[in-house]
Amino acid sequence: MVDLRSDTLTKPTAAMLAAMTSAEVGDEQYLEDPTTNELQRRMAELLGHEAALFMPTATMANQAALRAQTTPGSVLLAEERTHVLVYEWSGPAIHSGLIMRGIPAHAGRVTPDDVAAVLDPDLGPGGIVVLENTHRSSGGRIWPLDEFRATADAARERGAAVHLDGARLFNASVGAGIAPCEWGRIADSVTICFSKGLGCPTGAILAGSAAMIERAWESKYLFGGAMRQSGVLAAAALYALDHHVDRLADDHARARRLAEGIGLDATEVETNFVAIPDPDGDGEVRAADAGVLLGHLRPGWLRAVTHLDIRDDDVDVAIAALSSRLVNTV
Ligand SMILES: *Cc1c(COP(=O)(O)O)cnc(C)c1O
Numbered sequence: 345m346v347d348l349r350s351d352t353l354t355k356p357t358a359a360m361l362a363a364m365t366s367a368e369v370g371d372e373q374y375l376e377d378p379t380t381n382e383l384q385r386r387m388a389e390l391l392g393h394e395a396a397l398f399m400p401t402a403t404m405a406n407q408a409a410l411r412a413q414t415t416p417g418s419v420l421l422a423e424e425r426t427h428v429l430v431y432e433w434s435g436p437a438i439h440s441g442l443i444m445r446g447i448p449a450h451a452g453r454v455t456p457d458d459v460a461a462v463l464d465p466d467l468g469p470g471g472i473v474v475l476e477n478t479h480r481s482s483g484g485r486i487w488p489l490d491e492f493r494a495t496a497d498a499a500r501e502r503g504a505a506v507h508l509d510g511a512r513l514f515n516a517s518v519g520a521g522i523a524p525c526e527w528g529r530i531a532d533s534v535t536i537c538f539s540k541g542l543g544c545p546t547g548a549i550l551a552g553s554a555a556m557i558e559r560a561w562e563s564k565y566l567f568g569g570a571m572r573q574s575g576v577l578a579a580a581a582l583y584a585l586d587h588h589v590d591r592l593a594d595d596h597a598r599a600r601r602l603a604e605g606i607g608l609d610a611t612e613v614e615t616n617f618v619a620i621p622d623p624d625g626d627g628e629v630r631a632a633d634a635g636v637l638l639g640h641l642r643p644g645w646l647r648a649v650t651h652l653d654i655r656d657d658d659v660d661v662a663i664a665a666l667s668s669r670l671v672n673t674v
Pocket residue numbers: 400401402403404406427428476480509511512537538539540547548
C-alpha cells in the first residue's frame with residue numbers, strides 16, 4: 345500500500361529519535377527546560393514575534409491563541425472549511441464563547457470585502473479573523489503576501505485580531521520562497537505544527553507578543569497542556585528545523601509529478617497536496633483496491649499528500665494505480 349492519506353503519518357527517523365534521547369531537559373513549568381526554551385527562542389525569531397510557547401498540539405495552540413485575544417460573544421471569521429471551524433470540535437465556541445462564522449473563499453483566501461461584510465464595526469474590539477497558510481481544504485494553497493496583508497489590515501480596522509494558523513507555514517515558505525516571518529509578522533499570533541510534513545511525533549508552537557504569550561500560558565494550564573520534561577519533544581522539533589524544512593521541496597516536487605502523472609492540473613499543486621475530484625464518492629475505495637490510500641479533502645474531493653515517508657518509487661506506483669482506476673473515469 346502507498347499511504348497518501350496525510351502528512352501526519354510520518355514516523356520519527358532514527359536520527360530524530362537520537363536527538364530526542366540526548367536532549368537536555370528540565371521542568372518546563374519552572375521555565376527550566378533548556379531545549380524547550382531554545383525552541384521557543386528560535387521560533388519567535390523565525391516567525392517575526394517577541395515570544396513563543398511550546399504546545400502539545402497545533403489544535404491547542406490555535407485554541408489558546410483565540411482565547412488570549414478575544415472577548416466572549418464576539419465573532420471568529422474564517423473560510424468555511426478552515427481547521428478551527430471544522431476539525432476542532434467547536435472549541436472556539438466552547439473555550440472562548442466565540443460566534444463561529446465560516447464563509448466560502450477561493451483557495452481559502454478571505455478577502456477584505458468578506459471581512460467588511462461580516463465584521464460589524466459597531467461591535468467594537470474582541471473578534472478575530474483566522475487565516476490558514478497553507479490552506480488545507482483547498483489543497484495546500486499558499487497565501488500571496490499582499491492579499492494576506494490586505495485582509496489582515498481590514499480585520500484590524502474593525503478591531504479584530506488576526507491569527508495565522510500556519511500548521512503548514514513551512515510548506516508555504518518553501519513553496520513560495522518567502523521567509524515564514526514575512527507572513528508571521530503581519531498576524532498577531534501564529535501557530536506552527538511539527539507533526540505534519542516536519543515529521544515529529546507531536547508538538548506545536550504559538551508565537552506572538554510577550555503579552556499575548558503570557559495570556560496563552562493561562563490556556564496551556566487550563567487545557568491541560570502544561571508539560572514537564574517537554575525538551576524530549578522540543579528536541580524533535582529542533583531537529584526538524586535543521587533537517588526537515590528544505591526537503592519539503594522534494595515533497596512538493598513529488599506532489600506535482602503525481603498530479604501530472606494522473607492528468608490533473610499541476611499548476612494548482614503549490615505544496616504537498618494533490619486535490620483529486622471524487623464526484624461519485626467512491627474514489628477512496630477504488631484507489632484502495634488499486635493499492636493507494638487517499639484522504640478526504642473536502643466534500644466531493646479527495647487528497648493525496650506527499651511527505652517524509654513517500655519516495656519517488658511510491659509516486660510511480662501511485663501514478664500507475666490511480667491513472668487506471670480513478671482519474672480516467674472522472
Ligand atoms: C493538523 C492541523 C492542525 C492541528 O494540528 P495538531 O497538532 O494535529 O492538533 C491545525 N491546523 C491545521 C491547518 C492543520 O492542518
